Amino acid sequence: MANSNTNPVNTNTAYEKVLAARDSNKLTAVDYIKYMFGDSFIELHGDRRFSDDKAIVAGLAMLYETPVTIIGIEKGRNTKERMERNFGQAHPEGYRKALRLMKQAEKFRRPVLCLVDTSGAFPGIGAEERGQGQAIAENLMEMMTLKTPVLTILIGEGGSGGALALAVADEVWMLENAVYSVISPEGCASILWKDSAKAPQAAAALKMTAQDLFGFGMIERIIRQPKADDQSMFESLKLLIMRTFEKNLALTDEELTEQRYARFRKIGTIDSELIP
Template sequence: MEYLDFELPIKELEEQYNKACNIGEESDVDVTATCKQIEKKLQEIRKEIYKNLTPWQRVQLSRHPNRPYTLEYIKAICGDTFLELHGDRNVKDDKAMIGGLGKIDDQSFMIIGQQKGYNTKTRQYRNFGMANPEGYRKALRLMKSAEKFGLPVVTFIDTPGAYPGLEAEERGQGEAIAKNIMEMTRLKVPIIVVIIGEGASGGALGIGVGDKVMMLENTWYSVISPESCSSILWRSWEYKEQAAEALKLTAKDMKKQKLIDGIIKEPIGGAHSNKEENYDNVKKAISKAYAEFKNLSPNELVNKRMDKYLEMGVFKS
């Protein structure tokens, strides 16, 4: 188990608890009362720490190395029904963007999302979750297929941004993202978007337009990362905590500004602390969201989605 800097008090108490329990197992000393006392204190400090997280601490949790990624959610929610589809029919298959057909309960979905890696080798293979233009074109191809067969779309967002390399720009990174945004606004099937980690910049927006956009509790969604914002404004990454505060990038901030439609609760300690509970929460949220839109006609869906996005950024005095 890896701990973030603000989780160190939890680490110390867990070590104390384990030592006390080991003493009880290895000797005849009754340490039941001590173990219960430490366990109670551990629960209290967990609640206290995770109840008062700063925006930067939520950013850190969204990047936790033990946090589940898109493929884990798909496997947990869809089981063996998921069939991955590959390629944009133009350049190649982008490993940072995955997609395919899967069933949630008895309903088929087209599921698309960014995938990160767990170690150096898989991170390079997945390009750190940063898709190239062909990744966004693959996503659009799959969405168009879903529209053709009347299947709802689910997208999982978890990216530090679209890949900023020269070759990506040469192949039309900006155009690919812009086209996805345009096409998603008028797609004639329900689109459910779930931000499961980092939601950075156009890389997130390229698969982020939906009828229902939801964020997990400890995720962030912003035009720029706190580090990049800090380096631009202060010429240093040292002010990333201030930048995170100013950007208003947390789920609560986004809901308050009416830029997302819902927040999915995470287990105490983050999505990685109780993965099964977390998967169940996400599955229920997707099923509930689909129930809202499944009976709408294609025209009603598109008009409602257009109205939703046209209202963003409009303030009445």
């Protein structure tokens, strides 16, 4: 359903951005897929090992004349959907489905678009039993050398390893009200200050807004928050995505994977200048 008519959340402070990123009225991954790719999307299911994780929505679609693989973390748009989607918290089988489809994309040298919106990988008994850590680790390793272009857009929350598992990409973009962090501000505040009510201070300290991250070179682009009825916004987003894929499709496998390695290799290099 259209989500554009609610009052916009105030986004002056870091914590207000966090709340905006979690706003249940904002567009989710399936909305982006619908507005950018319409009827061309064919959903593909399952990790071929255990089950189909509905927190991850994935498939093929046409970006103009180019087939692309799309992998999104889906939170759900109403209570029923949110239950089905496990509130966008993926299990290991979700990350393994994502990796299966990335390897499939590599086989056909088809670009991969990841849409990330998660508070984190699911922390639960089944997830641990089935190797949540191993699933994420494998994605990080395999994505680094995936021989096809990968672009990740954070469209809401980017929660820690569960977000990073779909964000080892050639470029990472964020919506203006998206956040990306190693830990939730509530978790950080309760561990450090034994008081989750201090989440606003933690949010500021963690430097987790799109503007913070762009400021120190962690992401390549900030995208204006689109509204459901703003088709021209989706058209320009599509065009930006296509240009980025075209640029990276022109590279050799070696150039592409070297560029991706270098992108991450420089982060936190000691005495580098990427610090705010």
